[in-house]
Amino acid sequence: MFTPQGPTLRELTVQALSSVERGYDLLAEKFDATPFRTSDRLLTSVTESLEALGPFTSGLDVCCGTGAGLGVLRSVCAGRVTGVDFSTGMLDGARLAHPGATLVRADALALPFGPVFDLAVSFGAFGHFLPDAQRTLFAQVHASLRPGGTFAFPLPAPPPVGSRLYWALWGFDATMRVRNAVLRPPFVMYYRTFRLADVRTRLTDAGFEVTLTPMESLGRREDGSPRCRLVVARKA
Numbered sequence: 664m665f666t667p668q669g670p671t672l673r674e675l676t677v678q679a680l681s682s683v684e685r686g687y688d689l690l691a692e693k694f695d696a697t698p699f700r701t702s703d704r705l706l707t708s709v710t711e712s713l714e715a716l717g718p719f720t721s722g723l724d725v726c727c728g729t730g731a732g733l734g735v736l737r738s739v740c741a742g743r744v745t746g747v748d749f750s751t752g753m754l755d756g757a758r759l760a761h762p763g764a765t766l767v768r769a770d771a772l773a774l775p776f777g778p779v780f781d782l783a784v785s786f787g788a789f790g791h792f793l794p795d796a797q798r799t800l801f802a803q804v805h806a807s808l809r810p811g812g813t814f815a816f817p818l819p820a821p822p823p824v825g826s827r828l829y830w831a832l833w834g835f836d837a838t839m840r841v842r843n844a845v846l847r848p849p850f851v852m853y854y855r856t857f858r859l860a861d862v863r864t865r866l867t868d869a870g871f872e873v874t875l876t877p878m879e880s881l882g883r884r885e886d887g888s889p890r891c892r893l894v895v896a897r898k899a
């Protein structure tokens with residue numbers, strides 16, 4: 664799962680015993696060599712789906728990390744591209760990879776922007792937000808978009824109940840719940856707290872109109888459902 668360039672098990676353990684912000688500061692230098700960085704395959708597929716929805720002018724990557732989504736924004740936005748994250752280390756990585764982007768250090772639960780963006784994207788970060796925080800996050804993104812603006816992100820189908828991946832994610836979440844019950848600061852990271860039906864309701868409550876686009880280039884499951892959908896939330 665991990666490459667020689669990636670973090671050691673010890674480094675990952677130290678990260679998981681820190682706060683989310685400090686943990687990513689510690690991981691930042693090696694982050695791109697971990698499976699936690701959004702894959703180029705997924706990024707390409709999102710870019711293709713967004714090209715059909717544009718044109719867009721200014722774009723925001725929420726929880727940009729080392730900048731995986733900034734490349735997507737540069738492909739589909741004609742104007743300024745901005746990344747926001749609260750980890751200084753991750754932002755340093757994004758700055759190196761995307762010297763032309765504007766990078767802002769801020770908590771995604773208190774975004775420091777007016778309604779200026781046409782498009783907001785986010786990749787790989789929703790597990791850091793518990794349901795109440797997701798509501799705040801969606802409201803913050805909504806407030807950062809122009810009227811008619813779009814918030815888009817990929818949402819993979821959950822693994823079939825009882826599959827190996829299902830139990831692996833279940834085990835991960837259970838371990839994190841125990842860890843967070845006994846240790847401070849908490850490290851909020853759960854895989855099973857971002858389900859399509861709930862997400863749709865929370866986006867609608869935040870004022871978005873939600874549509875779903877199957878990401879066909881990522882294929883379909885045996886039951887015919889898409890492996891991944893692009894959630895497209897428009898600010899009315």
Ligand SMILES: C[S@@+](CC[C@H](N)C(=O)[O-])C[C@H]1O[C@@H](n2cnc3c(N)ncnc32)[C@H](O)[C@@H]1O
Pocket residue numbers: 683684687699700701725726727728729730731732747748749750753769770771772785786787788791
């Ligand atoms: C798994 S990384 C994903 C990075 C990148 N988007 C990607 O797909 O490769 C999650 C990122 O979310 C950021 N993050 C988590 N909670 C945050 C918050 N409340 N405010 C800002 N950034 C946050 C972390 O610092 C980290 O950079």
